[in-house]
Amino acid sequence: MKTIKRSFSVAGYNFRQWHKNPRIFITFALAFILCFLLSDKAVKFAEEYGTTMQLVEAFVWTFGDSNSILLSSLLLVLLFADMPFLSSGTPFYLVRIDRKTWLLGQAVYIAAATAIYLVFILVSTALVCMSNSFIGNLWSETAAILGYSGAGQQVALPALVKTLEMSTPYACMGTIFLLMLLYALLLVFIMLVFNLYKGQAAGVISVFVFSVYGFILNPQTIKAVFQLSDELMYKANVAVGWLSPLNHATYHMHNFGYDLLPRLWQTYALFGGLILLCYFLALHAIRRYNFNFTGTEG
Template sequence: MTNWTTIWLCARVNLLKWSVTPRMYTIAAIILAFAIWIFAWISDYASAVGVNVTPWVFPYLLTMPIIFMIYGVLTTLLFSDAPFTDSHTPFLMVRTSRRNWVLGQLLYILITSFLYTAFFVLMSMVVLIPNLKFSLDWGAVLKTLAYDPGSPAKYNIESYSYIKDPVISMFSAMEAMLISFGLFWLVSLFMGVLIFCFNVVLGRLSGLIAAGVFTCIAYFAVYVGKLSFGNMVYYISPLSWTSMFYLDWGNTSSMPTPLYAISCLFGAIVLMSIISVKVYCMKDVDVQERRSSL
């Protein structure tokens, strides 16, 4: 019998283990370093021109192909130990039932994906300090970078991300932030459920391989894939949908539409979740000791 209190308990147990899991601290440190690499130059530019920058830079996180590889590897690392079994799992499963336990793991992936996305957003803002100001508008600095991409070079500042015009022209800062947050969360959730499902159905390492394949497709799509197959390659590249720039917002190109991307991601998440629950409830429990190095 499904019990939501019990399901939340199973998810909460996993969240409480973060404090003693070095891997989580490693991921947090990498995200901070990643944000510094991608966005710190904007703070330098704001200081050079004497105008503070607004914090709405997150939509421009995934604008370079290599960043998809970094994002894919980091997200795979986050969920690499799915289905999150350890020496305490049998005792918890006896008290909660196998069905509630596995649903708790899926809820954990949902919550973790949200927190993972929120941390990326927070770090993208933190690295802009001390040249940061809050405003509901895009602000003069981001608009200047969008309409005059060469302006940082005038101050001998090298840019490591692209502040592109279409998003600023089509969306308000709040709209772009919410859309980018939602897409990032949904793709991260897809990756987590993908690893979980493959590990449950085919065994450990299969989930890592599946996630690695989709990560490589995202990187391949921007270079060889686009040259060989055109924009159609983006239809089979879910990681590309993390960025607003790889979706067609005006039905004017052959890129996937937001509706197509969201429908595919949501459908895949639901399908893989159902398969995971059914298979896990029928198979023997494989418990592995969680090592502190993880």
């Protein structure tokens, strides 16, 4: 119990460093701009057809797409640029608690900060469309047009029929939010591990390598490069659905009862296992980590 309390104290100290920190402000400002640019297609589509939207549909259509998830997650590099969060207060914590407790506090901070960031993204997309939306837990006429007419593909919005038929807006929003959260946490914990082992530059490089790997293993990218037939494209789609963490984070790249893609619970288990693996690797690295407090004053 004392360990948990101390770890939350470490996390709280990190949050207090947000006060008047321009990097934090820039991160959230860029996130809002990104949400506006990505969700603007759905808003304009509704305006052109004279229809309304459900409040969270902009989030569902925007972040049901792997490229949008990738772009939003890259901003976390800026949010966690100072990882492993050394400051003038760190030496005082380290003389009172052990390194494992300190690292647990960093993990708590990472999880909470990432969740806050994604909640901000969710709220931002809702704000973009709120003047022409309703809060009822029903898919809108805009969603029906996007899904059933194929217009969603024409405007590059992943409005798939199975999304409409097998879920409600808030349930779908919750699933997409959880998928994004797990993907973002895995990305940040990979960055933490490389920071502890090889330094901050290696941590940033690891994030971009991880992101490029997910971008390359994209069904549409593979189709464009290799010009596969429909049969081979299906096999490639299933393969990258299992091999790419970014595709695991994409809602429609899952098995809803009639294909060989991963099921949602399998994705949750895979992300959870990889995050725990990264945490244990970080625990191993923190034992020999050389704390350097040069430049942390103030």
